[in-house]
Structure formats: C-alpha cells, structure tokens
Amino acid sequence: MDVLYFAWVRERIGAPKDKIETNAATVTELVDELRAREPRYEAAFADLSALRVAVDQELSDFDAPLAGVREVAFFPPMTGG
Amino acid sequence: MDVLYFAWVRERIGAPKDKIETNAATVTELVDELRAREPRYEAAFADLSALRVAVDQELSDFDAPLAGVREVAFFPPMTGG
Amino acid sequence: MRVAVQSDSFDFASEAAAFAQDLDGAGAVVTFTGIVRDVSGGLEAMEIEHYPGMTQSALTAIAEEAIERWSLADALVIHRHGRLAVGEQIMMVATAAPHRGDAFEAAEFLMDYLKSRAPFWKKEITRDGAEWVEAREDDETALNRWK
Amino acid sequence: MRVAVQSDSFDFASEAAAFAQDLDGAGAVVTFTGIVRDVSGGLEAMEIEHYPGMTQSALTAIAEEAIERWSLADALVIHRHGRLAVGEQIMMVATAAPHRGDAFEAAEFLMDYLKSRAPFWKKEITRDGAEWVEAREDDETALNRWK
Numbered sequence: 001m002d003v004l005y006f007a008w009v010r011e012r013i014g015a016p017k018d019k020i021e022t023n024a025a026t027v028t029e030l031v032d033e034l035r036a037r038e039p040r041y042e043a044a045f046a047d048l049s050a051l052r053v054a055v056d057q058e059l060s061d062f063d064a065p066l067a068g069v070r071e072v073a074f075f076p077p078m079t080g081g
Numbered sequence: 082m083d084v085l086y087f088a089w090v091r092e093r094i095g096a097p098k099d100k101i102e103t104n105a106a107t108v109t110e111l112v113d114e115l116r117a118r119e120p121r122y123e124a125a126f127a128d129l130s131a132l133r134v135a136v137d138q139e140l141s142d143f144d145a146p147l148a149g150v151r152e153v154a155f156f157p158p159m160t161g162g
Numbered sequence: 163m164r165v166a167v168q169s170d171s172f173d174f175a176s177e178a179a180a181f182a183q184d185l186d187g188a189g190a191v192v193t194f195t196g197i198v199r200d201v202s203g204g205l206e207a208m209e210i211e212h213y214p215g216m217t218q219s220a221l222t223a224i225a226e227e228a229i230e231r232w233s234l235a236d237a238l239v240i241h242r243h244g245r246l247a248v249g250e251q252i253m254m255v256a257t258a259a260p261h262r263g264d265a266f267e268a269a270e271f272l273m274d275y276l277k278s279r280a281p282f283w284k285k286e287i288t289r290d291g292a293e294w295v296e297a298r299e300d301d302e303t304a305l306n307r308w309k
Numbered sequence: 310m311r312v313a314v315q316s317d318s319f320d321f322a323s324e325a326a327a328f329a330q331d332l333d334g335a336g337a338v339v340t341f342t343g344i345v346r347d348v349s350g351g352l353e354a355m356e357i358e359h360y361p362g363m364t365q366s367a368l369t370a371i372a373e374e375a376i377e378r379w380s381l382a383d384a385l386v387i388h389r390h391g392r393l394a395v396g397e398q399i400m401m402v403a404t405a406a407p408h409r410g411d412a413f414e415a416a417e418f419l420m421d422y423l424k425s426r427a428p429f430w431k432k433e434i435t436r437d438g439a440e441w442v443e444a445r446e447d448d449e450t451a452l453n454r455w456k
Contacts, residue, residue, distance in 0.1 A: 007358055007430035008441050057363040059426065073360060073428075077444035080357075080388065080429030081262070081343055081400060081420055088211055088283035089294050138216040140279065154213060154281075158297035161210075161241065161282030162196055162253060162273055162409070175326035182321060182342065182398075189346035192339065192416075194409065195329065199336035201407075251329075260348075262341065262420055263451075269339075270413055304410075 001066070003034070005044070006075035009051065012044040027053050027062045030072060044074070052077055082147070084115070086125070087156035090132065093125040108134050108143045111153060125155075133158055163229060163237050165221045167212065169244035174254055181238050181256045188235035188258035190265040194273055196252040204288040205248055212243040213281035224275045232268040234259050239272060241282065271308050277301040310376060310384050312368045314359065316391035321401060328385050328403045335382035335405035337412040341420055343399040351435040352395055359390040360428035371422045379415040381406050386419060388429065418455050424448040 003018045010016050024030040031048065034041045045051070048062060054073040055064050066072070084099045091097050105111040112129065115122045126132070129143060135154040136145050147153070164181075166172070178193050185191070198208045225237045238256040246252060255272045259265040276282075277298075284295040311328075313319070321342055329338055345355045372384045385403040393399060402419045406412040423429075424445075431442040 004360070006360055006428070007432070010358075054360070054363060054428070057360075057366060059367075071362070073363070075360070075428065076430065076441065077449075078425055078428055079431045079442045079444050080427040081424035081448075085213070087213055087281070088285070091211075135213070135216055135281070138213075138219065140220075152215070154216070156213070156281070157283065157294065158302075159278055159281055160284045160295045160297050161212075161280040162277035162301075173326075174329060175322035178325055178340070179320075179322035182344070185344065187346045187348070189344050191342040191344065193325070194412070195338040196409070197329070197332065197336050197338065199334045199407065201334070260346065262343070262417075265341070266413065266417055266420075270409075273409055273413075 002071045004073035009044050009074050013040055027064050083152045085154035090125050090155050094121055108145050163225050165225055166240045167217045172240050185235045185258045189260055190262040191258045192265040192269040193256045194269050195254045198246050198248050198250050200248045207287040208246045209285040210243045211283045216281050220280050228268045228272050232264040234268055274304040310372055312372055313387045314364045319387050332382045332405045337409040338405045339412040339416040340403045341416050342401045345393050345395050345397050347395045354434040355393045356432040357390045358430045363428045367427050375415045375419050379411040381415055421451040
C-alpha cells in the first residue's frame with residue numbers, strides 16, 4: 001500500500017511517501033502502526049483532529065476500512081482557492 | 082418645468098417630453114393636471130401603481146413636493162441589468 | 163471606480179483584465195456579465211432605453227455605495243443601451259475585495275440594484291412585434307436583502 | 310466544462326472570453342479570480358502544494374456537481390500550484406446560467422469547495438521563513454450553506 005503525506009505532515013515525516021505492508025483493517029489501525037515506527041511519525045500523527053485522510057484519492061474518515069485499498073494519503077485541512 | 086416620459090409611458094403619450102407651466106404642489110397634483118389634458122395622458126397615468134417617478138433625476142415618491150423642481154420623469158418599473 | 167453608459171459594445175475580457183490591474187492587495191475579483199438571450203425562441207433583438215440625464219449619476223451612486231459598504235478596492239459598472247442582438251453583452255460589473263465573500267456580495271448588490279433601480283427599460287423585438295419586458299417580482303424582492 | 314490544474318500562469322482575459330463563447334442561451338456569466346495578496350506586508354511568495362493523483366478528479370467532481378445542481382450552461386475551474394509571486398493569479402472559476410442568481414450561487418459553491426475540499430495547501434514564504442496557511446473556521450462553516 002502506498003501511504004502519501006502532504007504539507008506539514010510530509011515535512012514532519014521527512015518523506016512524501018512510504019510503501020507499507022500492513023494488515024491494518026482501518027485507517028485508525030494504520031495510523032497506530034505508523035505512530036509506533038519512529039518519533040517523527042508520532043509527531044506527525046499526534047493530533048488526529050488536525051489531520052484529514054483520503055483513501056484511494058477520495059476524502060474519507062479515520063474509521064474507513066482498508067480492504068483492497070491501494071493508496072492512503074494524510075494531510076492537514078485543505079487551503080485551496 | 083420639463084416632464085419626461087420613458088418606455089411605454091412615452092409610447093402612450095406619443096412624445097418623450099413636455100414643457101409645462103404648472104402650479105402643482107406635488108407630483109400627484111401634476112399627474113392630475115396631465116390626466117385632464119387628453120385621453121392619451123389619461124391612458125398613460127391610469128394605474129399609478131405601475132409607474133415610477135424621478136424628481137430632478139432622483140427616484141422619488143408621488144407625494145414629493147415640486148417647489149423649485151426643474152425636471153420630473155415618469156416611467157414603468159426599471160428593467161436594467 | 164469606473165462607470166460607463168454606452169451604446170457601443172465592450173470587450174469583457176479586456177475590461178476584466180484592466181480591472182484586475184493595480185488592485186492594491188485585493189485578493190478576490192468577481193465579475194458578472196449579462197448577455198441577451200432568446201428565452202422563447204423568437205427574439206430578434208433587445209432594445210434598451212435609458213434616462214440619459216440620470217443614468218450615469220444613478221450608477222455612480224450605486225457603485226460608490228458598494229465600495230463603501232464592502233470596503234472594495236475597486237468597482238466597475240458598464241451598461242449598454244440601444245439595440246442589441248441575441249448573444250451580445252448587455253452589461254458587466256466587477257468588484258475587488260480582500261475576501262471572496264465581500265467581492266461576491268458587492269457584485270450581487272450591484273446587480274440587484276441595476277435590475278430594479280437603474281433607469282433602463284428593455285424591449286424585446288420578435289418577429290411578431292415588440293414588447294416591453296415587465297419588471298419581475300423576484301427582482302424587487304431581491305433588494306430586501308440589502309436593507 | 311473545463312478543469313485545469315497547472316503550474317503555468319493563465320490569462321484571465323482570454324480564459325473568460327473563451328468561456329463566454331457558445332454558452333447556448335445562458336444570460337448570466339459570473340467569474341471569480343483569486344490573487345496572491347500580501348496581507349501582513351512581508352510576503353515574498355506563496356507556494357501551493359497539491360495531491361496530483363486526486364486534484365483533477367476532485368475538481369471535476371465539484372464542477373459536475375455545480376453544473377447539475379444549478380443547471381449551468383457551463384463551468385470552468387483553473388487552479389495553479391507551485392511558487393506564485395505576490396500579485397499573481399492563483400485560480401479562477403466561471404459559471405454560466407440562464408439567471409444571475411444561479412450563476413452567483415454556483416460560483417460561490419465552487420469557491421467554498423475549493424477552499425476546504427480540494428487537495429491544495431498554501432505555504433507563505435516571507436523574509437523570516439515559511440509557514441503553512443491554516444484553514445479558517447469561516448471557510449469550513451461556509452460549506453454548511455450547501456448541505
């Protein structure tokens with residue numbers, strides 16, 4: 001599974017992307033796995049209320065299931081326009 | 082005093098403008114004088130609720146005073162834009 | 163601020179581009195353009211009468227009110243009169259403000275006033291004759307929003 | 310409908326002119342343009358990051374929703390990414406509809422969605438450093454209008 005990071009999430013983690021083998025059933029479980037990796041992940045995911053998630057390039061929720069999913073992206077609230 | 086007519090008011094009266102000597106104290110009194118002139122004026126002023134008035138080029142009311150006024154204009158509700 | 167009342171056509175694109183110059187920090191520009199459309203299928207032209215002595219000052223007053231009320235960086239109003247063919251541009255407004263909400267509101271305010279308070283009258287010319295466009299109840303009601 | 314996500318600048322005037330062609334009877338065209346502005350006085354540039362795999366499809370979905378909801382004759386969305394200097398155009402939308410109210414509402418809807426639901430993130434580059442622009446509570450609240 002590709003896991004993508006944007007804006008300050010990308011900066012805190014220090015990379016735009018990870019390729020991850022996971023059995024996580026939901027986004028929340030994936031976040032818990034990432035947090036356990038290294039302090040920079042812990043820093044990026046410290047406050048989930050400040051984060052948004054897209055699952056296969058659609059905005060989604062943290063309780064979304066990951067079965068069959070190829071790409072998950074984490075980022076702060078969008079500031080387009 | 083110049084009295085101007087626009088749109089179908091102009092068409093019913095058959096002229097864009099009259100020069101009038103009047104002692105009318107208000108727009109309503111002026112309208113009564115005009116109505117008494119000829120049937121085409123009566124036709125134009127038959128329904129005051131369908132008319133608007135500008136006094137010296139400012140939108141106004143039918144009870145507006147005419148002392149010192151140089152130009153009065155009658156027309157239907159505007160349809161600009 | 164620029165207010166123009168004219169029978170000549172105008173070039174929306176270059177007007178909008180000129181307006182967007184030198185906006186002094188405004189981040190949001192809204193434009194509105196009205197185009198003659200053939201709703202019923204038989205329209206040949208639209209004839210727009212206006213009140214020459216009053217039009218320019220009425221539009222200027224409306225534009226000044228919009229600038230003050232929404233702290234606009236700038237405002238533009240162009241309105242044509244005379245005979246316009248289907249597809250021709252009738253008028254345009256443009257507003258510039260620091261925030262998008264103000265630019266949108268000011269443009270809608272200008273349009274609502276132009277529709278019901280600026281001295282223009284439209285006549286539709288069809289194959290079967292000519293008819294004055296009646297004022298819409300909706301357009302009158304729209305003004306209540308700005309009281 | 311046209312949706313463009315690009316780092317290149319765009320010419321508002323020619324985009325607006327092209328949009329206004331062939332509107333098939335739409336009488337009302339609204340445009341919105343966003344420009345980089347220097348609010349605090351020290352801005353050197355704005356850097357806009359986006360999510361390449363998602364941006365085009367997200368904008369397309371938003372534009373299609375606007376077209377359906379307000380029966381638009383057409384809609385246009387252009388959004389840039391990359392490094393933009395103060396005064397440069399960030400994005401524009403355009404909407405065309407038979408009536409002005411629909412054109413205005415659809416343009417505001419597009420803007421509200423672009424602000425909070427399209428995958429763009431702005432970073433302000435100043436002499437003193439760089440800072441991500443925080444999402445505004447107002448922008449989130451604005452979306453409630455369209456539920």
